[in-house]
Amino acid sequence: xxxxxxxxxxxGLPYGIANQAGQVTRQQAKAxxxxxxxxxxxxxxxxIAYGDSEACLGAVGTDGxxxxxxLPALPDGCLEVSAWVRQQVAASMLRLGVSAxxxxxxxxxxxxxxxxxxxxxxALQVLKDNGQVQKxxxxxxxxxxxxxxxxxxxxxxVQAPFNLLDRRLYSTGWMQRLHDAGVEVHTRSAFLQGxxxxxxxxxxxxxxxxxxxxxxxxxxxxxxxxxAVQACxxxxxSFPEIDRLVVGADSPSQLAQIMNAANWQPTSDLPxxxxxxxxxxxxxxxxxx
Numbered sequence: 001x002x003x004x005x006x007x008x009x010x011x012g013l014p015y016g017i018a019n020q021a022g023q024v025t026r027q028q029a030k031a032x033x034x035x036x037x038x039x040x041x042x043x044x045x046x047x048i049a050y051g052d053s054e055a056c057l058g059a060v061g062t063d064g065x066x067x068x069x070x071l072p073a074l075p076d077g078c079l080e081v082s083a084w085v086r087q088q089v090a091a092s093m094l095r096l097g098v099s100a101x102x103x104x105x106x107x108x109x110x111x112x113x114x115x116x117x118x119x120x121x122x123a124l125q126v127l128k129d130n131g132q133v134q135k136x137x138x139x140x141x142x143x144x145x146x147x148x149x150x151x152x153x154x155x156x157x158v159q160a161p162f163n164l165l166d167r168r169l170y171s172t173g174w175m176q177r178l179h180d181a182g183v184e185v186h187t188r189s190a191f192l193q194g195x196x197x198x199x200x201x202x203x204x205x206x207x208x209x210x211x212x213x214x215x216x217x218x219x220x221x222x223x224x225x226x227x228a229v230q231a232c233x234x235x236x237x238s239f240p241e242i243d244r245l246v247v248g249a250d251s252p253s254q255l256a257q258i259m260n261a262a263n264w265q266p267t268s269d270l271p272x273x274x275x276x277x278x279x280x281x282x283x284x285x286x287x288x289x
Contacts, residue, residue, distance in 0.1 A: 003237060004262055005068075005186065006255070007248035011046070012053025017253045019084050020261035023051070024250065028060075031252040037064055043103065045159075045246045048072050048092055058097035067096060068157070068186070069093060069105035070139055074111050074120060085123035089132065102134050103157045103184075109138035113148055121153055123156050135184060139283060143174040145270070155183055158270040159246065162187035164196065164235050165213075166281035167274045176267065179241035188246040192233045193283050195227045206289040211282055213273060230264040231259060231271070238270070 010024045011089055024032070033044075035266065044062060046053045047070035054069065069092055071085065078084050093099060104124060112121055126134040136156030140146065146158070158178055162169045169175045169187065178185050190198050195207070200218045207214070236245050249255035279285045 002042070002183040002259075002262075003043050003243070003244045004041050004248065004259065005043035005243055005244040006036045006041055007188065007246040008044055008046045008053045008057060009050045010248050010250055011056040023193060024056075026056060026059055029056050031256050032249065033062070033065070034059060035192065035208075035252055035255055041243050041259075042066055043068060043102070043186075043246075045188075046070075046096075048088060054092055055094035058095050062219075063099065066102035066107065067098065068159075069096070069101055070105040070107045073108040075115055078116065081121040083117035084242065085120065087222045091125060091245055093132070100132050103137060104133045104135075105137045105157065105159060107139055109140060109145060109149060109245050112138075112153060113197070117152075123204055137183070142278075143168045143172045146178075150177075156185065157184040159186040159188060161281070162236050162239075162242070163192050163281075164217075164232060164271065164273050165192060165275040168281075170239065171274070175239065175241050181240070184243045185241055186244040187236050187242050189283075190236050190245060191229070192281070196232050199231045206286070207280070210275075210277075213275065217271070217273060223260050224268070226264075227261060227268075229261040231232060231266075233258070234266050235270050236266060237268075237279030 008162055011029050013023060042064070043066045044057065045068045048054065048058060049070065049072050071088055074081065074084065089104065093101065104127065111117060124133070127133040128136055135156035137159070138149065138153040139159040141161065143160060166189065170201050174186060194219070195203070200214060203214055221231065233245070236242055247258050248259055279289060
C-alpha cells in the first residue's frame with residue numbers, strides 16, 4: 001500500500017511558494033491521476049476552496065480513488081446550518097461527479113466551538129448516516145486546536161501539517177493519541193509548501209532570519225548526498241501512526257520524482273531541525289513577514 005495521497009490544490013490554483021508552473025492543466029491532471037493509480041496511490045485530497053480543483057477532478061474522472069474534500073467556513077450569521085452544509089456538499093459532489101466521498105473535513109474547525117458548533121457537527125453526522133460521507137473530521141493548522149475540540153467531539157479523520165521543521169503533532173503527543181483513539185491521521189506540508197526544496201540562493205529574502213537553519217539543512221543534504229525531496233518524505237513516512245501523507249505536484253514528472261523519492265530508505269538519523277516559530281512553520285503568517 002502506498003501511504004502517499006495526492007493533494008490537488010494545484011489542479012485548481014497556482015499553489016505553493018515554489019510553484020513555477022502555475023495551475024495544472026486538465027491533460028496534466030489526467031496523466032497525474034493515471035500515474036498515481038498505477039503506483040498504488042488510492043487517496044485524493046481536495047477542497048471546495050481550491051479554485052476549480054473539484055471540477056477538474058470531476059472532468060478527468062476519479063474512479064478507484066478515495067476522495068477527501070473540505071467545507072469552507074460557515075458564513076457569519078448562517079441560521080440554517082444543516083441546509084448550508086447539505087447545499088455545499090451537494091454542489092461539491094456534483095462538481096466531483098460522485099454520489100459519496102470518503103472524507104469530509106472542516107477547513108475552519110474552530111467554528112465547532114462557536115454558537116453553531118453543535119448544529120455543524122450534527123449536519124456532518126447526518127451525511128455520514130446517509131452514506132454520503134464515510135469519515136468526517138477536521139483540517140487543522142496547529143495541534144493546539146485539538147485541545148478544545150477533542151473532549152467535545154469525535155472525529156474519524158484529522159489532517160495536520162507535519163514536516164522536518166514543524167513536529168508539533170508528534171512533540172505534543174497528539175499523533176499518538178489520535179492513533180490510539182482510532183482516528184485516521186493524514187499529514188500535509190512535508191515540503192513546507194516547497195520552501196524546503198528550494199536551492200539556497202532561491203529562498204526568498206523574507207526568510208533570511210532563519211538563514212542559519214537553511215545553511216544547516218543544505219549542508220546536511222550535501223554531506224550525505226541526499227535530495228531534499230527524499231529527506232522531506234522520509235521524515236513523516238518514518239512515523240507508522242501517519243496513515244496518509246498528502247503531497248502536491250505541479251506536473252506528472254514532478255509526481256514521478258516524488259513517488260520515486262518516497263522509496264528512499266535513510267541509512268542514518270534524519271536531521272533534527274525542529275522549529276517552534278509560527279512565523280516560519282505556519283505559511284498563513286508568511287504574508288506578514
